[in-house]
Amino acid sequence: MLDISTWFNDLLAGNVIFTADTLGYYWEGLVTTTQLVFLSLVAGLIIAVPLAIMRSSKHKWISLPVYFFTYVFRGTPLLIQLYIIYYGVVFIDGIQESFLWPVLREAFYPALIAFTLNTAAYTTEIFRGAIKATAKGEIEAARAYGMSQNLMMRRIILPSAFRRALPAYGNEVIFMLHASAIASVVTLMDLTGAARFVYARYYAPFEAFLFVAAIYLCLTFAILFFFRYLEKRLLAHLRPQDA
Amino acid sequence: MIDLQGYGPRLIEGAGVTVQLAVLSLILAIILGLLTASAKMSRNWLLRRTATVYTTLIRGVPDLVLMMLLFFGGQIGVNAISDMLYYNYDIDIYINFNAFAAGVLTIGFIFGAYMGETFRGAFMAVDNGQIEAGKAYGMSNGLVFRRIRFPQMMRHALPGLSNNWMVLLKTTALVSVIGLTDMVRVAAEASRATHEPFTFLLPVAVVYLLIASVSEWIFARLQKHYDIGFGGQ
Numbered sequence: 272m273l274d275i276s277t278w279f280n281d282l283l284a285g286n287v288i289f290t291a292d293t294l295g296y297y298w299e300g301l302v303t304t305t306q307l308v309f310l311s312l313v314a315g316l317i318i319a320v321p322l323a324i325m326r327s328s329k330h331k332w333i334s335l336p337v338y339f340f341t342y343v344f345r346g347t348p349l350l351i352q353l354y355i356i357y358y359g360v361v362f363i364d365g366i367q368e369s370f371l372w373p374v375l376r377e378a379f380y381p382a383l384i385a386f387t388l389n390t391a392a393y394t395t396e397i398f399r400g401a402i403k404a405t406a407k408g409e410i411e412a413a414r415a416y417g418m419s420q421n422l423m424m425r426r427i428i429l430p431s432a433f434r435r436a437l438p439a440y441g442n443e444v445i446f447m448l449h450a451s452a453i454a455s456v457v458t459l460m461d462l463t464g465a466a467r468f469v470y471a472r473y474y475a476p477f478e479a480f481l482f483v484a485a486i487y488l489c490l491t492f493a494i495l496f497f498f499r500y501l502e503k504r505l506l507a508h509l510r511p512q513d514a
Numbered sequence: 515m516i517d518l519q520g521y522g523p524r525l526i527e528g529a530g531v532t533v534q535l536a537v538l539s540l541i542l543a544i545i546l547g548l549l550t551a552s553a554k555m556s557r558n559w560l561l562r563r564t565a566t567v568y569t570t571l572i573r574g575v576p577d578l579v580l581m582m583l584l585f586f587g588g589q590i591g592v593n594a595i596s597d598m599l600y601y602n603y604d605i606d607i608y609i610n611f612n613a614f615a616a617g618v619l620t621i622g623f624i625f626g627a628y629m630g631e632t633f634r635g636a637f638m639a640v641d642n643g644q645i646e647a648g649k650a651y652g653m654s655n656g657l658v659f660r661r662i663r664f665p666q667m668m669r670h671a672l673p674g675l676s677n678n679w680m681v682l683l684k685t686t687a688l689v690s691v692i693g694l695t696d697m698v699r700v701a702a703e704a705s706r707a708t709h710e711p712f713t714f715l716l717p718v719a720v721v722y723l724l725i726a727s728v729s730e731w732i733f734a735r736l737q738k739h740y741d742i743g744f745g746g747q
Contacts, residue, residue, distance in 0.1 A: 346680075346726045347719040348687035354702055355719070358711035452576035456691050463579055476586035484575040484583065491574040 288478045293469050300465030301486065303379075307461060308451050311383055312444060315390035322391065323398030324424065337395065344392030349450050352389055357381040357457045378457045386454075390447050397443060401436035402428055434505050441498030445491055452487075462486060521704040521714065528697030529721055535617050535696065536686045536725075540679060542622025547629020554634050565630065572627035578688050580624060585616040585692045613694040617686070625682050632674035637663065639670040669740040676733040680726055687722075697721065 279291065326337040344352065360366065360375050374380055405428050413423040455464035466483035470476050518525065553565035572580070589611040599605040640663055648658040690699035701718045705711035 343719070343723070346723045348684040348698065348722060350687040350690070350698060351701075351715055351719050351722070354698075354705065355711060355715045358702075358705050358715070362711070449576035452578040453688065453691070455578075463576065463582075466579065467582070470582075470586060476583060476590060480579055480583035480587065484579050487576055487579060488571070488574040 288469065288473050288475050289482070293465075293472075296460070296465040296468055297462065297483070297486070300460055300462040300483075303454075303459060303464075304448075304451055304461040307379070307383060307386060307454055307459075308444075308448050311386035311390055311451075312447055314383075314387040315394055318387070318391040319394035319398055320429075322395040323402060326395055326399045327402045341392040341395050344389055345396065349385065349389050350453050350456065353382060353385040353453060353457060356385045378454070378459045382454045382457060382459055386447065386451065389450070390443065393443050393446070394440065397436050397439045398432060400439070401432035404435055405431060437498065437502055437505060441494065441502075444494050444498070448487070448490055448494065518713070518717075519704070519708055519710075521700060524695075524700045525697055525704075525714070525718070528695055528700040531614070531694065531696045532686050532698075533725070535614065535621070535689060535694075536679075536683050538618045539621035539625065539686070540682060542618060543625035543629050543678070543682065544675075546622060546626025547633050550626060550630025551633035551637055554630065555637060569627040569630055572624055577620070577624055577685050578691065581616070581620040581688055581692055584620045584623075585611075585613065588616055588619075613689065613692055616692065617689040617694050621682060621685055621689075624685070625678055628678050628681075629675070632671050632678060633667065635674070636667040636669075636671035640666045665740065669737075669744065672733060672737050672740060676729070679729060679733075683725060683729070684722065 322337050322340070325333050326341070328334045357378065360381055366372055366375065409427055409431065410423065413427045418426065451461060452463040454461045455467055458464075460468070462483050466479045470479035473479070550565045550569065553561040554569075556562060592611045596607055599607065644662050644666065645658055648662045653661070686696060687698045690696050690702065693699075697718050701714040704714040708714075
């Protein structure tokens with residue numbers, strides 16, 4: 272253990288900006304960014320599935336409210352949504368007396384709520400497209416088997432729609448990672464927040480931001496390869512058959 | 515009506531900044547996109563590589579980080595250049611690297627990469643026989659581009675272009691973070707000062723939706739124009 276730390280200190284020796292101290296900030300930033308993105312994606316996904324089913328409903332009074340939600344959240348900048356939730360949460364009646372206040376007072380949770388709603392809106396539209404693209408024959412076959420609407424949704428439509436949605440959803444995950452950079456605007460110490468801190472402390476924009484850009488690039492590639500792998504596994508039946 | 519508490523004129527000014535920024539960035543992005551698409555389809559190995567590196571790097575890094583890099587780093591870079599000019603050639607100029615220029619440059623630069631992909635696909639969708647026919651008529655390369663490739667390419671590019679524009683429009687909100695007074699910044703300042711976030715932020719959100727709706731209409735008209743002769747497809 273001692274060997275590693277002396278090796279690490281030797282590596283950083285003579286480096287004014289990238290000391291163990293600042294690298295610690297970047298590490299904390301990486302943890303915050305990952306938590307924010309991962310949690311909002313999971314929550315967004317859970318919200319998006321029922322919304323996508325509602326959005327593809329034949330009944331206008333079910334699909335229209337969902338359309339309104341996705342239209343507003345996809346049509347306005349995430350920054351505005353973040354501001355509205357971050358500045359607006361104080362004004363919910365009685366929130367400051369409620370047990371939720373210590374949680375909501377920190378910037379992390381308003382940011383998480385804004386990101387979740389935003390990604391839910393985009394994911395809903397992605398899934399709706401995939402649901403709409405279900406082959407007619409599959410639905411007819413399910414009906415011919417006497418499946419109920421629910422069973423058909425669960426066994427036939429959703430599994431194949433998820434697969435079809437995979438490439439577009441991979442893009443959405445990358446988009447979310449990049450969008451999460453604005454969390455630094457509401458004082459969160461995410462990756463970009465750490466870079467801004469290092470920039471402000473050493474007045475070294477190139478070092479601070481190029482380093483963080485490289486981290487984002489690595490994360491983007493990791494997500495990209497993960498989704499490529501998933502597509503290869505899950506969409507194997509759609510690959511062109513070669514000799 | 516909503517009481518904007520005297521922030522009305524500044525909000526309108528901010529909306530003007532947003533629109534100007536978006537349109538100028540779009541123009542830059544289209545130019546860069548056309549260049550990138552041509553580079554990607556070129557026979558020159560180096561040009562193709564450069565274009566690929568550009569689009570990959572840009573699409574792998576958050577807009578905000580690129581914006582801060584250019585804005586905070588830009589002034590230092592510009593100062594270094596003017597210092598160099600002064601010491602070596604005795605040329606004394608002072609270039610002020612302002613937030614608006616940084617915003618246009620970064621957004622244009624970012625979306626140039628996305629436009630490049632859109633245009634590349636669209637150019638490849640134009641039938642090669644058409645280009646050969648143009649050449650057979652003795653048209654120069656420029657004329658082939660203006661009369662044959664560009665108008666037909668646009669038909670395929672418009673859906674992607676309109677998509678990129680919508681994302682670009684929303685990206686302009688980020689310039690408020692690097693100190694440019696667009697409508698988001700005015701609204702955020704007003705919210706903090708008056709403790710009435712909804713009064714200022716909701717109207718700004720509505721303005722974004724309005725701009726998006728108007729552009730959707732314009733793009734539908736454009737699509738109709740470029741679809742002439744392909745009716746019903």
